[in-house]
Amino acid sequence: MINEIINLMAECLEKEPGELKATDEFREYEEWDSLAYLSVIAKIDEDYHLVIPRDEFQKIRTIEDLANYLENK
């Protein structure tokens, strides 16, 4: 799961998966902006058929958190 989410995040941010770590706080990436946010939400909707509500997404800090969140859904 964690590798899936790293790949998803890399694709949305146009980075190489190798540049990302599970413990990274993704909002700290230079590439993170409102467009990246929408891309991530849309990609998760596409792959996991789930729209993460904005207030819940705000609580998710790291890539690992996001993987855990999706696993528990």
Add this chain to the structure above:
Amino acid sequence: MAIFKYSEIGISGISAAVPKEKYNNLAPNDFFTEKEAKSVVKMTGIKERRVAPSNICASDLCYAAAEQLLREMAVERATIDVLIFISQTPDYRMPATSIILQNRLGLSKSCAAFDINLGCSGYVYGLCFAYSFCKHKTINKILLLNGETRTKVYSFKDKSTGLLFGDAGAATLIERNKEAGESIFSLNADGSRYHFIMIPAGGYRYPSSPETVKEKIFEDGSIRTDEQGIMDGSGVFDFTIQDVPQDIIRVLNESGRSIADIDIFLFHQANKFITDHIAKKMDIPLEKVPYSLDKFGNTSSVSIPLNIVSELSNQLSNEVKTVLMTGFGVGLSWATGLLDLNRPYISKLIEL
């Protein structure tokens, strides 16, 4: 549940008008950096918009569209029994702009005329009402006008809305038609999210004052007054990718048809990234999803008829097409319609 079904009623003609003046979103601009503008264009697909000068109102664009349509189709004015003007940029706060247009268009005094205050959902809502009036055998033809000058609503210096909106007007003629099959509409509203898209001041809740016309600087660097529009982009995004597909599925289920039965999907033209995403998620082939937002931006309730006039006149002239149209936005309000277009007359786009 606001589901409406009709048969033997159809659209017989559509026309649209836009202002001549083009605004290129990628041209150097004092407020958006090149990078910011590129990012908005990449995300939304909106490259260019039409901007009405101060002396052109939404009603003028609708008037031009309606005059051309009625003239080219040789419609006798006395046969128009209902005139509906849908806009959030009317001429005056009172009277209703539709009534002024009744006179300008030379329509009968026994024609019913009224305005509807709806935005992006307004074309589908308007069609549904027009179809409903057509059920009455005493009513001949309905003229539905959708007009907006949204560039006058939003600040060009607002980071989230400054590059999105364009001005346009459209006219649609609706009447009974024995060849028209079943059409179905779903209308929706959610006032709990009314603050997602709004003009806070200038109504009666927060009246116009010297304070409300002062420009303010916001955290993200946007500059606007309280009488200009605001939009919560990510809130609208969540709404669009969740509620709109659900409504499309509901209409398909009600009609007993599937995605494969639909020839053309007419999404409100607001954001290509979002509507492409909905299409992909629902397995709608992208070649069935026409776009004109690259040329005109988001024109609110005008975007669907403008898209038809701009992109579909050839396709629609030869054969009957089954279309699914969906409008969504300010309110929040959203609506979906599934109908056949039986070779309606499509007039050439007017530039004013």
